[in-house]
Amino acid sequence: MTTTGLLGAALLAGLNVLPVQAAAAPSLPRDGGPAAEVLARQEVLDRLADEITRVPEHERSLVAGYAGHTVDPRHGHLDLYWHGRLPDHVTKVLAAAPTGVTAAVHEASYTLRELRAGRDRLVGAVVRGEAGAVWTSAGPLVDGSALAVGYTPDGGGRHGVATAGEVSARAAAVAGVPVTAVTAAASTAASTRHSDASPWSAGAELTTPGNGWCTSGFGGWRGTTAVLLTASHCGTSGTYRTGAGAVVGTATDSDTGLDTTVIDVNGTPSGKYFDGGWDNGSGYAKRVVGAGRNNVGDLVCASGAMSGIHCSLRITATDVAAEVNGQWRTDLDTATRTDDSTVAVAKGDSGGPVVASVNGGADMQARGIISAGTGNPVVCGSVAAPTTCWDSLRFVPIAPIVSKFGLSLA
Template sequence: MTTVLIGAALLLLLPTARADAGDSVRAIHRGDGPETAVLARQEILDRLADEITRVPEHERSLVPGYAGHTVDPQHGHLDLYWHGTLPDHLAKVLAAAPTGITTSVHRAPYSLRELRAGRDRLVDAAERGEEGAVWTSAGPMADGSGLTVGYTPDGASRHGDATADEVSARATAIAGVPVTAVAGTASTATTTRHSDASPWSAGAELTTPGNGWCTSGFGGWRGTTAVLLTASHCGTSGTYRTGTGTVVGPATDSDTGLDTTVISVNGTPSGKYFDGGWDNASGYAKRVVGAGRNNVGDLVCASGAMSGIHCSLKITATDVAAEVNGQWRTDLDTATRTDDSTVAVAKGDSGGPVIASVNGGADMQARGIISAGTGNPVVCGSVAAPTTCWDSLRFVPIAPIVSKFGLSLA
């Protein structure tokens, strides 16, 4: 049943059994429980969202009137936020939603184009060091009502211990749209599956050219050249090696704005990513099948060499700009744990793959690469080495990476 409303929410939800969110997501990832229906609904919702916007998330602001949307895989529901009159063709798309999927349309005060313009003004003010521009991240609210900025109390103290209300007021004046400030920690680059070999898989430990610890991202092809991705803050030149010192290959291209480095590898990519814990000695890996777009509400997994696989992650924001180790990066997505018994990411997981199920857990779809830890520091649990962990992560969506470097994922 699908109903299209402007300015009001319809909460017609499918019946679902209440269960611990972490247990549900772990069962989904294993593919051994009835909760696999959640990711089956997510796949349907994501296809519906793609039909609405028809562009990857970093280009959604080009859609006139589009403000944002969220998906709720647990209940099979999509909320669309629109500035102005919803086009007839989209009303028809929503009216023809698959059986078991419900939708609502809400009037939004601002379009995503307006919010991104405000976001970019905030980034510019922060980069120039403008008085009172203490925020370290800025991104649109999915309902089109304004922006959210993050700031650290330590950073604000340099400007007279600015309160959240004062930061909000200053940001609103610069952005030209309403801004809500949230105190927290700044995004921190997460700069360890120990000994990989050709065919190379994502999620393996990389020794960087500067002898640091990072994680390999998706493999693929750039023309006839086999490549692996990782984060650009791991190094933009020099030779990458495995945790045991085997040469992986040289960094041959990078984009610091996308926080991505391309490594030309000796050998071929496997088209897989390492699953399980950081100490996955069996080499167990799962297939990566294509690439997908990210939606607020999606459930994703992140795989890092330092902390292993984490699947209880829910996308809470897209189109985020954030300062990471002194450099502003745009078009980041944010995912937060839904299970407080685990973590979202650890320092050492940078460059690792973010994936989502396409058929209940057997195959996974590329969604992005890990850029930074954010939110709140949390107890790490089992990790490869002493490190820092967070309850949320920022990642670069895969679509602009593929477009920028002309990649074909393995």
């Protein structure tokens, strides 16, 4: 796809400037992670993206003409996809881009609003049980050209065997926009930091009301009530306990569409999340500083009680709807490992925090909570118990969670 003339060659040439200064080298997580200068460039690119869209990712479809964008923190580059005339404020933002950043604007065939509407029609067809609706996930391609759907070749037990071409044609007829179909395993809920205590941190083992394994998400406040998040498929009512059996608190609210449960805790949140491996016995934790928006290309870390910390996960898609254990969830983001020596997520990590660097890695920003493993099953390596691991994960972005429940993160 070529660069559009909306900005002009002179403007784009003016964005080729000096590299951004690297932040002080942070202490890296157990499985490594991106270098400090890469994280510093990501912070600059994310601020630029925020200035362009001015809304959190789950509201970007409301921006007229916007189709998508990607960031490349390793090279300090942003690609913006737009349908129609570029607004004056976007042109000005790009013209005043900070040092260390290059950018390109590309013409898009469809807006994000149009693609999301098509995505929702595909979800509706599955929910209604329409013949031929065999897809298990659907989301926009970031360049605004089409929707991408995932499906299992045998139709997941629905309506017989299907080829990629057949699924693409069926889905396009329903969605009203072009569709690319790829085979993909259905998303599987990723359902220990064994013994946490008040003040509670994210990334610790939770024993669910149904006596299952899950992971604690971010802590915060709902008015004057201290709360802790986890995934709603871990349980929407009842008492949560630590892996050692101590009472954490009681589930008081949930949203299954956002795959989020709110736990009123005994004590207070720490404002931190567990770093390091699943067997982190030292209590090593990092601060969580605010909440951020997600961009395709961002490098993030996911922290789970079953498999520990995993960094250098690259966000590959946003605005995805996917069927997770029989229920459709919308506005999920997808992140995939960039290092095949590690994993992205394990069953048992559900509810755990997804974070990104805000100052080269010393502090981290809340980006979402783990919902499911997806992509390809991979060898787990060191985990707390026999389980299943994947090379990709789906997570719920933090912005709609904060808005839905009226939270202030600790």
